Amino acid sequence: MRVEIITVGDEVISGHIVDTNAAFLAHTAFSLGAEVTRVVSVGDEVEVIAGALREAMKRADLVLVTGGLGPTPDDLTPQAAADALDRGLILHSGYLETIKEKFRRWNLKFTPSDERQAFVPEGAEPLPNPIGLCGFKLEEEGKSIFFFPGVPRELAKIVERSLLPFLREKMQGGKEIVRASLLKVFGPTEAGVKEFLQGIEGDFELAYLPSFPEIRLRLVVRGADDEEVEARHQRYEGKISERLGIYLFGKGDEVMEGVVGRLLKEKGATISVAESCTGGLVAHRITEIPGSSDYFLQGVVVYSNQAKEKLLGVPHSTLERFGPVSRETAELMAKGVREQSRTTLGIATTGIVGPTGGTPKTPVGRVFIAIAAEDMIEIKKYDFFGDRHQVKLMTSEVALDRVRRYLMGHSSRSAGE
Amino acid sequence: MRVEIITVGDEVISGHIVDTNAAFLAHTAFSLGAEVTRVVSVGDEVEVIAGALREAMKRADLVLVTGGLGPTPDDLTPQAAADALDRGLILHSGYLETIKEKFRRWNLKFTPSDERQAFVPEGAEPLPNPIGLCGFKLEEEGKSIFFFPGVPRELAKIVERSLLPFLREKMQGGKEIVRASLLKVFGPTEAGVKEFLQGIEGDFELAYLPSFPEIRLRLVVRGADDEEVEARHQRYEGKISERLGIYLFGKGDEVMEGVVGRLLKEKGATISVAESCTGGLVAHRITEIPGSSDYFLQGVVVYSNQAKEKLLGVPHSTLERFGPVSRETAELMAKGVREQSRTTLGIATTGIVGPTGGTPKTPVGRVFIAIAAEDMIEIKKYDFFGDRHQVKLMTSEVALDRVRRYLMGHSSRSAGE
Numbered sequence: 067m068r069v070e071i072i073t074v075g076d077e078v079i080s081g082h083i084v085d086t087n088a089a090f091l092a093h094t095a096f097s098l099g100a101e102v103t104r105v106v107s108v109g110d111e112v113e114v115i116a117g118a119l120r121e122a123m124k125r126a127d128l129v130l131v132t133g134g135l136g137p138t139p140d141d142l143t144p145q146a147a148a149d150a151l152d153r154g155l156i157l158h159s160g161y162l163e164t165i166k167e168k169f170r171r172w173n174l175k176f177t178p179s180d181e182r183q184a185f186v187p188e189g190a191e192p193l194p195n196p197i198g199l200c201g202f203k204l205e206e207e208g209k210s211i212f213f214f215p216g217v218p219r220e221l222a223k224i225v226e227r228s229l230l231p232f233l234r235e236k237m238q239g240g241k242e243i244v245r246a247s248l249l250k251v252f253g254p255t256e257a258g259v260k261e262f263l264q265g266i267e268g269d270f271e272l273a274y275l276p277s278f279p280e281i282r283l284r285l286v287v288r289g290a291d292d293e294e295v296e297a298r299h300q301r302y303e304g305k306i307s308e309r310l311g312i313y314l315f316g317k318g319d320e321v322m323e324g325v326v327g328r329l330l331k332e333k334g335a336t337i338s339v340a341e342s343c344t345g346g347l348v349a350h351r352i353t354e355i356p357g358s359s360d361y362f363l364q365g366v367v368v369y370s371n372q373a374k375e376k377l378l379g380v381p382h383s384t385l386e387r388f389g390p391v392s393r394e395t396a397e398l399m400a401k402g403v404r405e406q407s408r409t410t411l412g413i414a415t416t417g418i419v420g421p422t423g424g425t426p427k428t429p430v431g432r433v434f435i436a437i438a439a440e441d442m443i444e445i446k447k448y449d450f451f452g453d454r455h456q457v458k459l460m461t462s463e464v465a466l467d468r469v470r471r472y473l474m475g476h477s478s479r480s481a482g483e
Numbered sequence: 484m485r486v487e488i489i490t491v492g493d494e495v496i497s498g499h500i501v502d503t504n505a506a507f508l509a510h511t512a513f514s515l516g517a518e519v520t521r522v523v524s525v526g527d528e529v530e531v532i533a534g535a536l537r538e539a540m541k542r543a544d545l546v547l548v549t550g551g552l553g554p555t556p557d558d559l560t561p562q563a564a565a566d567a568l569d570r571g572l573i574l575h576s577g578y579l580e581t582i583k584e585k586f587r588r589w590n591l592k593f594t595p596s597d598e599r600q601a602f603v604p605e606g607a608e609p610l611p612n613p614i615g616l617c618g619f620k621l622e623e624e625g626k627s628i629f630f631f632p633g634v635p636r637e638l639a640k641i642v643e644r645s646l647l648p649f650l651r652e653k654m655q656g657g658k659e660i661v662r663a664s665l666l667k668v669f670g671p672t673e674a675g676v677k678e679f680l681q682g683i684e685g686d687f688e689l690a691y692l693p694s695f696p697e698i699r700l701r702l703v704v705r706g707a708d709d710e711e712v713e714a715r716h717q718r719y720e721g722k723i724s725e726r727l728g729i730y731l732f733g734k735g736d737e738v739m740e741g742v743v744g745r746l747l748k749e750k751g752a753t754i755s756v757a758e759s760c761t762g763g764l765v766a767h768r769i770t771e772i773p774g775s776s777d778y779f780l781q782g783v784v785v786y787s788n789q790a791k792e793k794l795l796g797v798p799h800s801t802l803e804r805f806g807p808v809s810r811e812t813a814e815l816m817a818k819g820v821r822e823q824s825r826t827t828l829g830i831a832t833t834g835i836v837g838p839t840g841g842t843p844k845t846p847v848g849r850v851f852i853a854i855a856a857e858d859m860i861e862i863k864k865y866d867f868f869g870d871r872h873q874v875k876l877m878t879s880e881v882a883l884d885r886v887r888r889y890l891m892g893h894s895s896r897s898a899g900e
Binding site: 071076077078079080081082083084085086088089090091092093094095096102103104105106107108109110114118138140174217218219248257260273274275276277278282284339341344345346347348349350351352353354356357358359362363364365366367368369370372373376377406407420421422423452454455456458 | 493494495496498499500501502505506507509510511512520521522523524531535557635665674690691693694695699701756761762763764765766769770771773775776779780782784785786787789790793794824837838839840869871872873875
């Protein structure tokens with residue numbers, strides 16, 4: 067099944083927002099084996115939207131549209147859909163009732179402009195949207211068009227209840243079987259990954275998707291027979307995983323901080339963090355994972371020297387003699403936070419994230435990361451490239467990755483010294 | 484000038500990455516007054532890319548393409564461009580030399596597959612790319628097509644050196660004058676903002692761009708005369724700003740944490756944070772701002788009760804009697820971190836971010852935020868909606884916004900009690 071996506075909104079084509087909806091819809095369709103062939107974004111103009119719809123319907127079997135369904139005058143998608151399909155725009159009474167009832171439940175005042183949202187092209191079938199108001203589906207010449215709201219949270223809910231069951235049903239009847247997986251790598255460059263995988267060839271597709279600071283590999287296997295495709299997918303995924311070794315940290319929706327959390331749980335270990343240059347980002351990432359309070363006990367963000375002394379017991383003389391960005395300070399920070407919080411592991415980051423603050427001796431990008439356990443302390447020096455945000459992100463990634471390697475019993479082979 | 488953007492890559496249409504390049508290019512063009520009319524994303528197929536190029540060239544005066552310029556076999560944009568424009572694909576010797584020289588400078592081994600990147604359509608003019616390798620421009624029938632790499636950091640650099648000067652020159656010759664600004668609002672809902680602005684009418688465009696948890700307003704004024712457009716833009720921006728009052732926290736590229744930082748600097752004030760439910764996010768946001776070490780001294784992430792006792796001196800009895808998610812605990816956390824770090828302000832967050840951990844008495848989304856100053860303590864209770872990430876983000880936003888309001892001398896009028 068060929069799928070095209072249309073996102074509607076001046077905010078998208080003017081670049082004022084990043085179009086996460088397109089990625090979400092594409093990923094949803096793709097993961098169920100549908101083939102997304104094109105994503106088009108257009109502004110809030112009836113004729114342009116209608117034109118994009120007509121073109122997409124020529125090429126695709128399924129068209130997914132987001133945006134332009136709200137109550138304001140620049141929400142023009144229903145009108146455009148009516149024009150493109152040569153249908154009337156009608157007030158849908160059932161839809162209107164649903165909207166009114168939701169307004170009552172949410173204690174909102176229903177105004178005439180809200181009625182606008184109940185106007186849909188003739189033949190439209192409203193989609194269930196538990197948290198918002200709008201969304202409908204049209205059928206034309208055996209093809210389906212879904213119209214979704216542009217608010218990402220509403221989109222997610224409505225897709226779960228309408229598009230997912232639709233696609234599952236359609237794809238079961240399809241001929242081509244597709245198995246796809248996403249492999250997540252941290253450490254080598256894209257060229258380095260390619261070198262690792264040299265010589266692995268066969269009937270599969272492999273795409274490189276750099277996603278700073280990680281590299282993601284999308285492996286797709288297609289065929290006619292379910293079991294054969296499954297076996298082939300497993301075989302190639304196994305080969306690739308073996309070559310990547312410790313650099314492969316996760317699959318699918320797994321994220322670095324989630325993998326670290328799972329390993330900590332498995333080992334019954336706990337962790338604390340002392341952050342200078344990452345400014346809270348390591349703790350923030352760890353605590354994005356549900357249930358992280360089981361293993362994450364505390365963090366300190368010691369931006370000032372005084373805080374390093376008072377909160378972590380780093381001696382004034384160490385800071386004076388070696389400086390806050392030094393092997394010695396990183397070591398005492400990691401040890402200090404670990405002892406203070408009585409965790410299995412303590413990690414520390416200190417560095418210059420820029421844009422100012424660098425010196426010839428300690429340039430912007432210079433970072434020390436330390437990991438302390440009961441019988442181990444490991445401090446490494448790094449020189450990272452990029453802007454303030456990138457250096458923070460890279461530092462947090464390396465810190466988490468080193469915890470992962472330690473918990474897996476691998477010695478560190480990352481770029482630092 | 485009508486601009487269309489084409490982003491190339493299976494990773495985009497499969498939804499494995501979010502297309503930030505399109506937004507970046509659109510924003511760049513838009514902010515210089517060019518009209519972006521369409522964004523199209525296609526996969527790594529020569530014919531599809533060539534088809535998208537041909538269509539775009541029919542409609543637009545300027546086409547911006549990203550992606551598909553790398554060294555691997557799925558990088559097909561140069562071939563597609565050659566096909567679309569009916570030109571040959573040639574090895575560009577000057578380009579090859581530049582690539583080789585960069586490899587030498589970076590101590591990378593030049594392999595035959597890297598030569599691939601020096602093949603461009605006949606007549607292509609290489610673009611300066613200080614940190615990467617590829618990028619070129621083609622002219623056809625008075626129209627221009629820029630081909631950029633897909634790596635966002637490289638794209639930013641190359642756009643700065645090639646597209647920006649190009650657009651500036653072209654747009655100066657244009658007839659229409661455009662003034663655009665972005666107003667950033669936090670507090671009211673989209674409908675609430677509309678109510679504030681009711682009755683303001685005239686010759687301007689205003690788009691609502693919800694960007695959780697904020698609402699952004701894009702104001703555009705067009706006309707033929709520079710001074711008149713400027714004056715009209717100022718007039719409407721003034722009217723809108725006046726109505727929005729304290730809810731308008733910033734303009735353009737300003738972010739909440741940047742505004743807070745600026746105000747702290749202006750007042751010569753310092754800040755410390757004690758985070759439970761936000762898990763480091765408030766500190767991370769504050770330290771994203773260059774120069775934040777001037778006013779941000781320290782943060783603690785007290786996920787465990789023990790950490791709340793030990794690091795902040797919250798009495799065991801308080802945690803026992805009122806619980807960690809309570810007005811009383813929030814108050815003592817804010818006071819504790821402020822006293823310990825001797826900052827002008829201390830802020831604290833404690834709550835249930837979910838998905839588990841909620842009780843009938845303290846449901847998921849319940850959050851207390853406290854701000855302490857020398858002569859002031861203000862604690863408020865909130866019930867936020869959303870998933871773990873959204874509750875963390877909303878909590879951090881409200882905490883920062885309340886610091887902003889306090890520093891501006893406004894009493895808090897946010898939703899908490």
